[in-house]
Amino acid sequence: MNQPSPVDRAAVDRPRVAGRPHVDRAPVVGVLSLQGDVREHERVLRACGAHPRRVRSVEDLASVEALVIPGGESTTMSKLAVDVGLIEPLRKARASGMPMYGSCAGMIMLADRLEGGRPDQQTIGGIDMTVRRNAFGRQVDSFEADIGITVLAGPPVHAVFIRAPWVESVTDEVEVMGRVEGDPAFGRAAGRIVAVRQGSLVATSFHPELTGDHRVHEYFVNLVRTAS
Ligand code: GLN
16 A cells, blocks of 8 residues: 555545545546546555446536546547536536546546647636646657656556556646656646646646556545545
8 A cells, every 4th residue: 555645534534424434435426438448547546445427417427426538539528518418517517616627538538728729619617727738749759767756656557558648737826737748758738737736626648547557546536536
C-alpha cells in the first residue's frame, strides 16, 4: 500500500456519519460509455473499491454519484453525446458538483476551451483551461514519461500518452498536478501541463487505466467519497 495521500488523511480524520464507515464506502462511479476504453476504467475502479456503472443515457447518469470519461476520440464522443441527448445533462451534472475524472479524450471533454478541436465539437467543460488536441504531434502516436503528480505519494507515475492532448494554459482556478519534465530532451513537450484539478473535476492527458498503477483512480475515488 502506498502512503495515504492528503485526501486519504482528510477522509480518515472526518467523523463517521450515521455510523457509516466513510473511508470504506464503495461509491457508484459511472463510466461514460459512448465510446472509448470503458472496460479498462471499470476494472481499475473496481480494484479501488468503487462500483462502476456504464452511463449511456440520462437515466444512467441520474443513478451515479461521479463520472469517469475515458480515453478515445473526443470528436466522436462529443457527437454521440449530442446525438443521444446527453451533452446538456452532463453539463448540468457537472455544474451541480458531480465529481468527474477525464483521461485523454476525457480531459478534452472537461476543457472550457480547445485548440485543434473540430468547429462543431462540444465539451462538457468545467475546467478553466485551454487544451490542445493531438498536441504531441500527429506523427507521435505514443509517448511515455514519468510524471510526478503533486497529490500522489510514492514514485512518479509512469504515464502513457496516446495521441494525447496537453494543457496549453490554465487560470488561477486550476490546480496544476503534473507536468512533463522541463528537460529539453522532451522537445516541445518539455514542461507541459498534463494533470489538473479544479474542485471535484480531475483530468490527465495520459491513461493511468492502462498501466496497473491505480493511484490516480484511488485519488479520484477518495475525492468522490469525501465530496459526498
Ligand atoms: N486524440 C484523441 C482526441 O482528440 C484523444 C486520444 C485518446 O484519448 N487516447 O480525442
